[in-house]
Amino acid sequence: MSDEIQFSARGDKTEVELGSNFAPLFNDDGLIVCITTDADSAEILMVAWMNAEALAETIETGIACYWSRSRKKLWRKGETSGSSQSVLEIRTDCDQDALLLRVRVANSGASCHQGYRSCFYRQVNVGEDNQVSLKFTEERVADPDKLYPNK
Amino acid sequence: MSDEIQFSARGDKTEVELGSNFAPLFNDDGLIVCITTDADSAEILMVAWMNAEALAETIETGIACYWSRSRKKLWRKGETSGSSQSVLEIRTDCDQDALLLRVRVANSGASCHQGYRSCFYRQVNVGEDNQVSLKFTEERVADPDKLYPNK
Numbered sequence: 001m002s003d004e005i006q007f008s009a010r011g012d013k014t015e016v017e018l019g020s021n022f023a024p025l026f027n028d029d030g031l032i033v034c035i036t037t038d039a040d041s042a043e044i045l046m047v048a049w050m051n052a053e054a055l056a057e058t059i060e061t062g063i064a065c066y067w068s069r070s071r072k073k074l075w076r077k078g079e080t081s082g083s084s085q086s087v088l089e090i091r092t093d094c095d096q097d098a099l100l101l102r103v104r105v106a107n108s109g110a111s112c113h114q115g116y117r118s119c120f121y122r123q124v125n126v127g128e129d130n131q132v133s134l135k136f137t138e139e140r141v142a143d144p145d146k147l148y149p150n151k
Numbered sequence: 152m153s154d155e156i157q158f159s160a161r162g163d164k165t166e167v168e169l170g171s172n173f174a175p176l177f178n179d180d181g182l183i184v185c186i187t188t189d190a191d192s193a194e195i196l197m198v199a200w201m202n203a204e205a206l207a208e209t210i211e212t213g214i215a216c217y218w219s220r221s222r223k224k225l226w227r228k229g230e231t232s233g234s235s236q237s238v239l240e241i242r243t244d245c246d247q248d249a250l251l252l253r254v255r256v257a258n259s260g261a262s263c264h265q266g267y268r269s270c271f272y273r274q275v276n277v278g279e280d281n282q283v284s285l286k287f288t289e290e291r292v293a294d295p296d297k298l299y300p301n302k
Contacts, residue, residue, distance in 0.1 A: 003281045017265055022275055022283045035186050035195060042193040044186060047249040059277055092285065093270035094263055098198040100271045112245055114168055119244035120251045124173055126210055130154045132173045134243065 005056035010096075017094045025097040026052060031067055032099055036111065039088045039102040045111035046119045048075070050099065062087050064103055081147040082107035108142035115140040115147060156207035161247075168245045176248040177203060182218055183250055187262065190239045190253040196262035197270045199226070201250065213238050215254055232298040233258035259293035266291040266298060 008021035016023060024032050031049040038045055048066040050058065054074055057065040064085035068075035078084025085103035092099055105111055112119040121138040159172035167174060175183050182200040189196055199217040201209065205225055208216040215236035219226035229235025236254035243250055256262055263270040272289040 005277075005281050005283060007283065020273075020285045020287075022285050033184055033198060035198065037195065044188065044195070044251055047184060047186065047244060059275070059283065060281070090275040091271040092273060092275060093198060094265050094267075094272070095270075098270075100195055114245050116245075119246075119249075120242040121245070122171075122243060124210070124241040124243060126156075130156050130211070132156060132158065132210065134171045134173050136171075 005059050007052065007055075013095075016096055022092065023096055024052075024055065024092060024099070025095065027097075029069075031069070032097060034066065034099040034101060036064065036085065036101045036103055038117075039104055043118055044120055045085075045103070045105070045117065048077075055099070058087060058101075059090065064101060077111075078106060081110065081113070081142075083110050083142075083147070085111070108147070110140075110142040110147060113144060113147065115142040115144040117141050156210050158203065158206075164246075167247055173243065174247055175203075175206065175243060175250070176246065178248075180220075182220070183248060185217065185250040185252060187215065187236065187252045187254055189268075190255055194269055195271055196236075196254070196256070196268065199228075206250070209238060209252075210241065215252060228262075229257060232261065232264070232293075234261050234293075234298070236262070259298070261291075261293040261298060264295060264298065266293040266295040268292050 008023040010023045026032050030051045034048050034050050036045045051067040054065045054067045064077045066075040084106045087103050089102040116138050122134040123137050125133050125135045159174040161174045177183050181202045185199050185201050187196045202218045205216045205218045215228045217226040235257045238254050240253040267289050273285040274288050276284050276286045
């Protein structure tokens with residue numbers, strides 16, 4: 001028997017939503033959105049995308065691997081910065097077109113290339129006359145220049 | 152002066168990632184992905200999409216409004232089920248192509264049409280020979296037939 005990771009074919013709506021087959025829905029670009037959270041604090045760290053290969057590798061290795069849409073290649077998170085993500089749990093949603101990863105982050109703990117723990121370091125604020133702006137609410141945990149010294 | 156919600160034009164990478172202008176990046180379909188979490192428990196409730204109109208309405212009203220990709224119309228969450236979402240906070244990520252909502256859910260507390268608090272009610276499990284399946288880990292908080300009686 002093969003021990004490669006295989007996903008199920010998509011069944012009907014009831015099977016997808018209430019069944020036990022894992023049949024992730026990849027979009028027209030072959031990608032599925034993935035939310036990554038800190039397993040301990042429950043903080044949302046980042047949103048990224050996976051193709052089938054990245055998802056299979058993540059399941060096999062227990063280390064988060066995404067698909068970089070800008071570089072168009074597998075993105076083994078932490079390969080450069082050292083901030084790799086050990087995956088404790090993977091979940092999917094009702095229609096199986098989104099994934100949720102619960103991880104522990106190595107090294108500095110910065111999952112954002114800007115040196116923040118989380119990419120969501122800014123809050124949307126609404127001022128007078130409905131002017132919308134962003135407010136920084138988080139402290140950096142790493143110097144972004146040191147995370148990516150050869151950038 | 153207009154008091155309609157206006158988003159900023161996209162600046163360069165530094166401005167987008169380290170500036171205070173809110174310049175959400177909508178994809179080719181005019182949509183941006185949105186993660187919705189429970190403001191109290193930090194549980195991830197659902198992943199949905201917004202167009203500019205849904206986002207502006209959410210900011211203006213403080214009640215979550217999404218774009219339904221299946222019905223191709225504004226989706227005022229809870230309009231049928233009563234499980235509306237009061238928005239306490241909106242965040243965006245480094246490259247401003249994702250949103251994070253922190254909400255309180257009215258009524259039954261079921262944000263999933265299947266009657267679960269969260270759409271992420273199943274865990275990906277890996278068995279022998281790398282067989283992957285889904286395991287139900289959550290209890291329903293509402294009867295889905297009662298959430299949508301006219302379905």
